[in-house]
Amino acid sequence: MINVTKTFLPPQAEYNAILKKAWDAGWITNRGALVEELEARLKEYLNVPNILATTNGTLPLQIAIKALGLTGEIITTPFSYVATTSSIVWECCTPVFVDIHPEYLTIDETKIEAAITPRTSAILATHVFGNPCAVEEIETIAKKHNLKVIYDAAHCFGVTYKGKSIFEYGDVSTCSFHATKVFHTGEGGALFTNNTALFDKLFYHHNFGHKGALEFYGLGINAKISELQAAMGLAVFPYIDAILKDRKRIVELYAKELNEFQQLKLREETQWNYAYFPILFDSEEQLLKVSSSLNEKEIFPRRYFYPSLDKLPYVNGTTSPISQRISKRIMCLPLFYKLDVNIQSSIIHIIKGS
Numbered sequence: 001m002i003n004v005t006k007t008f009l010p011p012q013a014e015y016n017a018i019l020k021k022a023w024d025a026g027w028i029t030n031r032g033a034l035v036e037e038l039e040a041r042l043k044e045y046l047n048v049p050n051i052l053a054t055t056n057g058t059l060p061l062q063i064a065i066k067a068l069g070l071t072g073e074i075i076t077t078p079f080s081y082v083a084t085t086s087s088i089v090w091e092c093c094t095p096v097f098v099d100i101h102p103e104y105l106t107i108d109e110t111k112i113e114a115a116i117t118p119r120t121s122a123i124l125a126t127h128v129f130g131n132p133c134a135v136e137e138i139e140t141i142a143k144k145h146n147l148k149v150i151y152d153a154a155h156c157f158g159v160t161y162k163g164k165s166i167f168e169y170g171d172v173s174t175c176s177f178h179a180t181k182v183f184h185t186g187e188g189g190a191l192f193t194n195n196t197a198l199f200d201k202l203f204y205h206h207n208f209g210h211k212g213a214l215e216f217y218g219l220g221i222n223a224k225i226s227e228l229q230a231a232m233g234l235a236v237f238p239y240i241d242a243i244l245k246d247r248k249r250i251v252e253l254y255a256k257e258l259n260e261f262q263q264l265k266l267r268e269e270t271q272w273n274y275a276y277f278p279i280l281f282d283s284e285e286q287l288l289k290v291s292s293s294l295n296e297k298e299i300f301p302r303r304y305f306y307p308s309l310d311k312l313p314y315v316n317g318t319t320s321p322i323s324q325r326i327s328k329r330i331m332c333l334p335l336f337y338k339l340d341v342n343i344q345s346s347i348i349h350i351i352k353g354s
């Protein structure tokens with residue numbers, strides 16, 4: 001069976017050797033040596049000034065909303081994973097959807113200003129499939145209207161835009177280290193900000209609000225990553241360049257062979273991470289036909305992202321016709337380290353023949 005992704009598992013002996021350090025120290029959570037080592041490695045690799053590793057990629061979104069003190073309406077994208085919207089609702093704010101660009105698939109920055117009201121406090125947008133939003137235009141709009149900017153950069157491990165880590169854009173960026181993502185710790189994620197005072201605040205929010213053992217800075221939650229998760233990250237880390245290189249090979253073959261289909265348009269000056277390979281069909285009917293032909297051969301692509309988030313049962317307000325139209329017609333093809341070239345050729349063959 002071939003799924004849209006296959007988790008990269010490092011050699012078990014290498015994972016065990018790292019885990020042994022936790023055993024020897026008798027310390028498996030509360031920011032032990034392995035978490036610190038993972039953060040140090042990632043900070044250097046990603047070339048960012050601050051990183052806080054967390055237990056998943058969703059709590060960072062909620063913590064960012066909390067730490068920035070956001071209230072009222074948050075302008076967001078309807079084309080993302082559900083966590084982007086649910087985090088807004090969970091933090092008692094109202095998501096206001098602004099439709100997406102039909103080719104970049106990120107929030108359409110030219111439509112943001114029309115959605116701003118006196119209740120708007122922030123913009124929370126997703127760099128979809130690792131493709132950056134129009135970060136400069138969004139920054140200009142945010143400054144003009146005194147709004148905060150959070151980027152759901154769950155897909156963006158290793159992505160740079162104009163030579164700088166994509167995690168450096170916005171007031172806060174988040175990443176996911178879920179097992180399905182390019183770099184993973186099983187479950188995991190991270191928070192990024194260039195603002196040191198804000199970083200301190202994010203840090204205490206992620207650890208119950210603690211100020212030492214006996215005092216509290218304020219409200220907090222538990223988003224700590226464990227030593228066991230960090231050990232997985234440290235075991236995967238040495239392979240990251242090989243993983244990215246192999247993904248590039250697979251993406252380039254899909255891109256060449258499936259050029260009669262609409263593919264993701266990358267924003268100029270992006271160094272991408274080959275996180276996903278979506279193709280757009282002419283109709284949902286065609287998508288379903290191709291999908292069932294693939295399923296017959298035990299190949300399971302995924303409909304990322306479906307449904308458009310403005311259709312969620314717990315949101316109301318404006319609808320996003322472009323996002324709805326695209327989410328019905330888009331499918332992500334199998335893409336993972338060491339995807340066999342013969343299997344990939346048969347996937348391409350089935351798609352072209354359906």
Ligand SMILES: *Cc1c(COP(=O)(O)O)cnc(C)c1O
Pocket residue numbers: 056057058059080081083084126152154155175176177178187188189
């Ligand atoms: C995966 C993902 C998340 C959530 O990350 P978890 O680590 O699974 O909590 C959030 N946003 C987007 C866009 C994602 O793809």
